[in-house]
Amino acid sequence: MGEIVLGISGASGAPYAIRLAEIFAQRGIQFRIVASDAARLTLAHEADSSPEKIAEQFGGFLEDNTNIAAKSASGSAKIDAVVIIPCSGTTLGKIAAGIGDNLITRSAIVALKERRKLILVPREAPYATVHLENMAKISSWGAVIIPASPGFYTHPKTIDDMVDFIVARVLDQIGIDNEVSTRWSGEEI
């Protein structure tokens, strides 16, 4: 398996990114961390964390979001998937407009042009029409949109359970076999 780009933008939901990094580490999956300046705020505020801490804890390769020459943005590098979790409305808008002005957005655009898996986990409430239109546009280009909206049919007891619900859907889309969250068996009701 090639590497995975873990893009972290400044929407609320920093714990999702941290948990995904933890699972990559547990599975020995190589990944590269790219965080925006706004993500530094949300990581600190919501999880007392930082891109450096995530790299130190879970061993991902930390990229500089201003370095658009980095491996994460290379079309020839062995990158299997780009995940932006959480994905802000700003990052969503740039991708929808084809703007690759930083390493996160450039990696996403490269994923689209190379037909790599691109998974976005947007979060906003409510969504503006521009967010919805941008999601529809990017989805129509083959990206997978996983809204940060945990389900309740698994009867989550903790915030970690709710985080895992979303992270499991991301892992499924990357193609990583997992039992991170309870799966529906069809016999619950």
Ligand SMILES: Cc1cc2nc3c(=O)[nH]c(=O)nc-3n(C[C@H](O)[C@H](O)[C@H](O)COP(=O)(O)O)c2cc1C
């Ligand atoms: C505490 C905090 C929470 C935020 N939550 C969201 C959010 O849930 N969704 C969103 O689209 N933007 C959110 N923002 C705003 C983004 O951080 C802002 O639009 C920023 O420009 C995003 O830049 P980026 O996409 O480069 O990370 C939040 C900002 C802060 C400071």
